[in-house]
Amino acid sequence: MKPESSSLPPRPFDFPAFRKQFEKAYDQFYRFNKIDDDLLAELTQHNLTEEQFDKLTLHKQYQRYISLIDGKVWFSEVPNKPHGEIAHLLLIELSSQLQERSPHGVLKGCGDNGIIPFLNVLTL
Secondary structure, three states: OOOOOOOOOOOOOOHHHHHHHHHHHHHHHHHHOOOOHHHHHHHOOOOOOHHHHHHHHOOOOOHHHEEEEOOEEEEOOOOOOOOHHHHHHHHHHHHHHHOOOOOOOOOOOOOOOOOOOOOOOOOO
16 A cells, blocks of 8 residues: 655646746836846746746846846846946047057957947058
8 A cells, every 4th residue: 555645746847837927027127127026936936947048038138137046037136327427438438448540549349240330440
């Protein structure tokens, strides 16, 4: 005779249901930079694979603020936008460092695809 087990086997992970909860949390995160505590607790109960995490976060505007740590989804704090004065000072400083037309420029601009549209680079 088999001994009766008082614990039920764990339910299989329902990824489509989890995705709906994640989308709800992402909407709150995107709009308000805050997620309901109960919803966040529900999301962190499940372990995800990297493939599942990629399916959830791919092509999201705030993708860089969402991480997978130890199989759990973590939302980082979104930094505040810089003030216009600070952005202007950074632009002036970077422009002086780039020295776009000078061969002795300290910094050189670049793009992800290898094209530098704002620099006239002369090849020797």
